[in-house]
Amino acid sequence: MERRRRVRFAPSPTGPLHMGGVRTALYNYLYAKQAGGDFILRIEDTDSQRFVPGAEEYIIESLRWCGIFPDEGVDENGKVVEVASERHPHAPYRQSQRRGIYRKYAEELVEKGYAYYAFDSTESLAALRAEAEAQKKTFTYNWETRGTLCNSLTLPTDEVARRLAETRDWTIRFKIPENRTVAMDDLIRGHIEVNSNTLDDKVLWKRADELPTYHLANIVDDHLMEITEVIRGEEWLPSLPLHYLLYEAFGWQDSQPRFAHLSLLLKPDGKGKLSKRDGDRLGFPVFPLRWVNAEGEVSRGYREDGYYPEAFVNMLAFLGWNPGTEQEIFSLDELVKVFSLERVVKSGARFNPDKAKWFNQEYLRMRPTAQLVADFRASEGARIAAFSDDYVGRVLDLMRERVHFPTEFREATSFFFEAPASYDEAAVAKFWKDDIPALIPQVREFIAGLDPFDKEHIETVEALIRENGWPMGKVMNTLRLFLVGKSVGPGVADMMAILGKDEVLKRIDKGITTLQ
RNA sequence: GGCGCUAUCGAAUAAGGGUUUAGUUCGCGGCCCUCUCAAGGCUGAAAUCCGGGUUCGAAUCCCGGUAGCGCUACCA
Numbered sequence: 001m002e003r004r005r006r007v008r009f010a011p012s013p014t015g016p017l018h019m020g021g022v023r024t025a026l027y028n029y030l031y032a033k034q035a036g037g038d039f040i041l042r043i044e045d046t047d048s049q050r051f052v053p054g055a056e057e058y059i060i061e062s063l064r065w066c067g068i069f070p071d072e073g074v075d076e077n078g079k080v081v082e083v084a085s086e087r088h089p090h091a092p093y094r095q096s097q098r099r100g101i102y103r104k105y106a107e108e109l110v111e112k113g114y115a116y117y118a119f120d121s122t123e124s125l126a127a128l129r130a131e132a133e134a135q136k137k138t139f140t141y142n143w144e145t146r147g148t149l150c151n152s153l154t155l156p157t158d159e160v161a162r163r164l165a166e167t168r169d170w171t172i173r174f175k176i177p178e179n180r181t182v183a184m185d186d187l188i189r190g191h192i193e194v195n196s197n198t199l200d201d202k203v204l205w206k207r208a209d210e211l212p213t214y215h216l217a218n219i220v221d222d223h224l225m226e227i228t229e230v231i232r233g234e235e236w237l238p239s240l241p242l243h244y245l246l247y248e249a250f251g252w253q254d255s256q257p258r259f260a261h262l263s264l265l266l267k268p269d270g271k272g273k274l275s276k277r278d279g280d281r282l283g284f285p286v287f288p289l290r291w292v293n294a295e296g297e298v299s300r301g302y303r304e305d306g307y308y309p310e311a312f313v314n315m316l317a318f319l320g321w322n323p324g325t326e327q328e329i330f331s332l333d334e335l336v337k338v339f340s341l342e343r344v345v346k347s348g349a350r351f352n353p354d355k356a357k358w359f360n361q362e363y364l365r366m367r368p369t370a371q372l373v374a375d376f377r378a379s380e381g382a383r384i385a386a387f388s389d390d391y392v393g394r395v396l397d398l399m400r401e402r403v404h405f406p407t408e409f410r411e412a413t414s415f416f417f418e419a420p421a422s423y424d425e426a427a428v429a430k431f432w433k434d435d436i437p438a439l440i441p442q443v444r445e446f447i448a449g450l451d452p453f454d455k456e457h458i459e460t461v462e463a464l465i466r467e468n469g470w471p472m473g474k475v476m477n478t479l480r481l482f483l484v485g486k487s488v489g490p491g492v493a494d495m496m497a498i499l500g501k502d503e504v505l506k507r508i509d510k511g512i513t514t515l516q
Numbered sequence: 517g518g519c520g521c522u523a524u525c526g527a528a529u530a531a532g533g534g535u536u537u538a539g540u541u542c543g544c545g546g547c548c549c550u551c552u553c554a555a556g557g558c559u560g561a562a563a564u565c566c567g568g569g570u571u572c573g574a575a576u577c578c579c580g581g582u583a584g585c586g587c588u589a590c591c592a
Contacts (some may be wrong), residue, residue: 012592198519206590212567238587352527355542402554476551488553
């Protein structure tokens with residue numbers, strides 16, 4: 001019988017969640033939902049040194065903003081579940097609160113001969129590393145060196161027992177088997193083989209803080225939580241042989257999850273992976289939400305920059321994956337239907353801020369007018385309270401083709417809510433000359449006689465201008481200047497129809513008196 | 517340095533040995549539309565990293581080189 005698909009996103013709360021992390025979470029979520037399975041959130045906070053307050057909340061809020069709600073591990077209030085229940089049978093979902101679980105698994109491995117106690121101090125290992133480095137070599141705790149180091153393989157039994165009982169500065173290390181070919185399969189990369197001699201004896205558990213390292217906690221929890229697929233970043237690929245060996249040592253091969261390693265997100269230009277500095281340098285966010293660190297340093301967020309979560313998710317999904325068709329716009333639900341690990345691209349994906357903007361523009365265009373109005377009212381408040389939904393809706397519909405973000409609406413539409421207080425000097429110099437000052441009053445009278453005052457009738461102004469042989473560009477741009485204050489903006493007839501005859505005449509009259 | 521992963525226009529990608537004159541989207545250029553700015557339509561430039569091999573035939577399979585990326589902690 002096919003097991004129920006269960007995947008997890010297991011971030012470390014060491015800072016704000018990077019957009020690459022969001023993508024990993026998204027792919028996990030899409031995979032789980034498509035299979036009708038579970039998406040679990042687990043917090044991997046086994047490094048007490050690097051814990052950052054607020055990071056956990058940030059991760060969960062980011063996922064919620066994206067529309068990604070874990071089936072397990074997070075409750076309705078967005079809190080990590082600490083007490084087991086029917087829906088959250090594996091609680092707690094925070095590894096620091098599961099610390100009691102791991103020691104016995106590490107010791108089981110020692111008993112079975114797959115691991116050993118290591119008493120080397122941090123300092124002695126650092127010294128060995130420094131020494132090796134001086135000779136342009138790398139010190140590795142492995143099959144070659146463990147026989148010369150301070151551990152339960154080299155020390156007499158009674159000395160091992162004494163140190164175990166009396167000291168705290170020891171760890172349990174995995175004993176990598178010698179000269180074995182570890183054969184692995186990756187859902188994205190295919191078959192991979194590595195010789196075990198290139199691996200090192202990783203620390204599994206630390207007596208000092210009684211906490212496991214990532215490797216042990218990860219394997220034990222994935223096993224306990226019945227995870228069927230591990231979809232994670234490429235930075236874990238070098239650890240995969242160790243993880244295979246760990247499953248083998250525990251005798252869990254039959255229920256071992258399948259693995260899929262995702263390539264990393266690369267910076268838009270130059271070398272290396274996408275970092276916060278690239279965002280600052282090139283002017284785009286690398287985090288889903290705004291984040292202020294302990295030093296008060298601010299990192300911008302996609303949410304605060306005016307991105308729609310749907311656009312952000314859509315854009316992220318396409319960074320290293322494609323449906324194989326030419327459709328590019330997908331809702332989260334549609335992505336669930338078409339996503340497949342087989343179509344995930346193996347190579348690293350360079351992030352393209354222009355394409356991200358394009359996605360947002362597409363969503364801005366598709367957004368229902370009523371929704372656009374509601375969004376705008378929420379951000380503008382009293383400033384536009386006096387205007388009807390119909391009026392605001394017409395304004396926004398006229399402007400939506402001209403902006404990438406809803407945050408641009410305030411400035412782009414300001415003249416619809418307030419008459420211009422001044423006129424762009426360059427535009428005045430360019431248009432308010434020759435016979436224009438003499439013509440405009442005639443145009444004004446024509447406009448005053450228009451009835452009804454709709455776009456169709458307003459467009460007869462063009463016929464008037466043409467019939468009289470007046471300069472179309474200058475007249476129209478002068479009208480625009482009086483309406484907007486600048487010589488850029490939507491079509492004059494469109495703007496007039498929305499502003500209404502009274503307001504249009506008022507602005508033209510004001511323009512004439514101001515410039516005379 | 518060692519180990520691993522990856523390699524198609526500037527970017528994201530398609531093409532799963534012959535349907536390829538290598539397609540699409542973003543960006544860039546031009547033209548059209550036009551009262552400006554957009555949007556839109558049409559259009560242009562632009563790529564299979566290099567070298568071997570397998571094959572009747574290679575972007576596609578294999579090997580080598582090169583480059584990029586990752587890992588090389590009592591971090592994750």
